[in-house]
Amino acid sequence: MLERIHLIIIREVDRLGSLTAAANALNLTQSALSHTVKKMEQQLGTAVWNREGRSMRLTQPGQYLLALANRLLPQFEHAEARMKQYAQGQRGTLRIGMECHPCYQWLLKVVSPYLASWPDVDVDVKQRFQFGGIGALFGYDIDVLVTPDPLKKPGLRFQPVFDYEQVLVVAEGHALADVAYVTPEQLGAEVLITYPVETDRLDIYNQFLTPANVVPKKHKVIETTDIMLQMVASGRGVAALPRWLAEEYADSMPIVPLRLGRKGIAKQIFLGTRESDDAIDYLAAFVALAREADWSGAKFRS
Structure with a gap:
């Protein structure tokens, strides 16, 4: 049976390049990690890595599991972080993804009043995405995508800002x-x-x-x-x-x-969000602030 720890191991070995480094990162002994890997491959009925001396190269099934780990693990981590914030009485962190390089100056003008209005919400900004901005939204790596090029996808909502x-x-x-x-x-x-x-x-x-x-x-x-x-x-x-x-x-x-x-x-700048997050008040407040602000200096001049 495939378990979450299996995906974590696959991701860490790929990230760090060896079982030894992955074992150290996961606070496991190398023998314990090797045993878990051997048992995982036996349960799956296929090899996840090809061993070539000290190096390990993912097999085709291993590549599939790595892609799965990169999609699913951020969602688990995001859910756990949110549960921890709820338990500590915090509202959470608004994670903003940027697909618009020159929009940082604009973003600062939105974030400043937003932080003043929502003192219990932190803001984090990401620019590099493994699967692109849309993939980051679907994968729960970010909560809002700032983009000039929205793509209509089921489950996502894009609203023009200016x-x-x-x-x-x-x-x-x-x-x-x-x-x-x-x-x-x-x-x-x-x-x-x-x-x-x-x-x-x-x-x-x-x-x-x-x-x-x-x-x-x-x-x-x-x-x-x-x-x-x-x-x-x-x-x-x-x-x-x-x-x-x-x-x-x-x-x-x-x-x-x-x-x-x-x-x-x-052109237009859009904010993309997940439709399933419509009820999150601090997320809705950010979108509303961005849409209601006076961006007269940014308007297209005909």
């Missing part, structure tokens, strides 16, 4: 700085700087460059907004960002936001 315009950001002295709007062809000779996101999920590609069969001269990836815009300001490239963020930085940096195409690129 509209914004995606723009190109260039240095003040750039050759395009004075144009009314940018065309895809004008970016064919540019170094494009983006966040570390797959190109097929970047608006500058899927809504602007790719439909026109244009690729930039070079594509660079930078994780932080501050460094990205320092590069732009120094003439090392151009970047695509929300207008509200670009204009916020333009107050202190020599950069210019430009419309992408004659009509521009209009």
Whole structure:
């Protein structure tokens, strides 16, 4: 019979690379862990690992169980943490997943009043997900997903928070700085700087460059907004960002936001939650605060 401890062992051996390291992490002797592994494989009727000297490589059944462990164990851990919080009289932790790199400044403006209104709720922010943002919601790794690209899935609810315009950001002295709007062809000779996101999920590609069969001269990836815009300001490239963020930085940096195409690129930020969590009051309060706040500075300008 497959038990929770079996999934924990599989995950720890995969994470740490050996039975010895996994035994130490689980506060077990190596012989006890080896015995448990042997008994587990006997009960399952198949090998979970292939032993190659001191190394262990998961078999196909082992790979399946590892994927199962990565889906189910976070749910157990989340449930246990929540029970502990209830037992201690705490409300819990709101875990926010971010699929929108430039949205941290926006998030800070929501989190500050939220924490003041909910002193018994902690907030945690995650950006890296093993199975993507949607998988993190389904897997109970996070409670709220901030994303510009919602996917309609049974059991999930996505609510729009605010509209914004995606723009190109260039240095003040750039050759395009004075144009009314940018065309895809004008970016064919540019170094494009983006966040570390797959190109097929970047608006500058899927809504602007790719439909026109244009690729930039070079594509660079930078994780932080501050460094990205320092590069732009120094003439090392151009970047695509929300207008509200670009204009916020333009107050202190020599950069210019430009419309992408004659009509521009209009986008929305959504908050995704599980429908089964609708009754959680502190979660509903966060969504309500985000939706009711005045984001007039972030609106798409036609």
